[in-house]
Amino acid sequence: MNEQQRKESSQIRQGTPADVKSDQDNLNRIKDKTSEDFMKYFETTYQPPSLRKAQRRRKEDVKVHYDFTIPEDLDNIGQGRKYMIRTYGCQMNEHDTEVMAGIFEEMGYESTNDTKEADIILLNTCAIRENAENKVFGEIGHLKPLKLENPNLIIGVCGCMSQEESVVNRILKKHPFIDLIFGTHNIHRLPQLVKEAMFGKEMVIDVWSKEGDIIENLPRSRKGKIKGWVNIMYGCDKFCTYCIVPYTRGKERSRLPEDIIQEVRHLAAQGYKEITLLGQNVNAYGKDLDLNYGLGDLMDELRDIDIPRIRFTTSHPRDFDDRLIEVLAKGGNMLDHIHLPVQSGNSDILKIMGRKYSREEYLELVRKIRKAMPDATLTTDIIVGFPNETAEQFEDTMSLVEEVGFEAAYTFIYSARDGTPAARMKDNISMDEKKDRLQRLNKLVNDQAAEAMKQYEGEVVEVLVEGESKKNSEVLAGYTKRNKMVNFTGPRSSIGTIVKVKINKAKTWSLDGVMVEETIEVK
Structure with missing residues (x-):
């Protein structure tokens, strides 16, 4: 990218700090509504993403923001509390989970894999296949007893399923114990949404019909360093x-x-x-x-x-x-x-x-x-x-x-x-x-x-070592450049490095081998 292109790119989308408000603000602040009243309000007020409008959408300017911060009054709201995020679907959902985990940790929360320890549980959902949707609703059912035992537990549904009108309607009608629903465009509002869920009396719904801007400085909690x-x-x-x-x-x-x-x-x-x-x-x-x-x-x-x-x-x-x-x-x-x-x-x-x-x-x-x-x-x-x-x-x-x-x-x-x-x-x-x-x-x-x-049998391949094999803790596992899984024997010190492995057995979806030399120097 030459200097002229860099100048042009910086001029294309200069975002200014903005407190982007959801067009669901009124809906989110309903107090002391019965389920029937809530549904009536929801059906007449909630504006789901329009498929027809989406297909006719035109190019619009997208602003880039570099001004994300945790509001001062929410900076330590998670102290002494734990969060858990269950992720379904594609790598994009995994990436979104890293961002949400980063936001939680900046708010003082600690991660946990135990639902009984969690103070807030988010289901980051996928809408690609019906099977993925069924898994999420199955999990929602499993979480209900936890909510009954601990009314202060916050349970939220986010991700792609939350952008579907039918999904939100189903949650409202059949799973009113859910505290928080938000979509794919407003992850940066997670601190404010958590606050509303903690201190409000109603389900918080924050799903945008319009795409959000690009927020560049969101924190991330990545898994590992490999x-x-x-x-x-x-x-x-x-x-x-x-x-x-x-x-x-x-x-x-x-x-x-x-x-x-x-x-x-x-x-x-x-x-x-x-x-x-x-x-x-x-x-x-x-x-x-x-x-x-x-x-x-x-x-x-x-x-x-x-x-x-x-x-x-x-x-x-x-x-x-x-x-x-x-x-x-x-x-x-x-x-x-x-x-x-x-x-x-x-x-x-x-x-x-x-x-x-x-x-x-x-x-x-x-x-x-x-x-x-x-x-x-x-x-x-x-x-x-x-x-x-x-x-x-x-x-x-x-x-x-x-x-x-x-x-x-x-x-x-x-x-x-x-x-x-x-x-x-x-x-x-x-x-x-x-x-x-x-x-x-x-x-x-x-x-x-x-x-x-x-074709790999007898060959020596370069493997990025990711950790122990899921089936045998005495065996290491990693991937070749061509994304072939390799299970091999070698020292644990090689985890996180690229090593050479001689393949002695080929299976349908993986290769077995033995490490043949020291770590490859990466230049």
């Missing part, structure tokens, strides 16, 4: 017909390049060995900045930072451009493991999914990647049983999986999400047929994964 998440953008503008994310996370908003670079440098100085750049559609980064500066340009600058490994997720094939391929092909700390969701191998299904590329265009992108990076590892996401998917169309997915040679895939049976266009489509595929297709697809992916793993 791998770190770095969010580079928020939201998604793709509006795939099955996906709720554009409605729960809002429009695409990119962070300024210099703020991202500064954060990565800070992590490198702390000794982190790997970072993952995050975004709902990460390779659309920069398109809203008017800088002629995209993910490839950002990655090129990050190549010069002294950190061994840099990944990114999740990408959309439509935005995976030649500049990004060019930079990734330079190697170094740019890894050649690429997660590239395809969702279906049939062009007609891709069209009604709203994916904005065809089977042929996806395969052409794969060809470009393979040409630039012959040894690249490709993984993907696939949905089976999309409304009215024929047997022949499913076979196109199977043949594409074989042709590309995916070494892993997240596979799902289609799950309708309320409010999305696909939820209104007629679905004439039986569940038995869907399960059969998923089973066949998984077998193919498993076979390809096992075949790819066999």
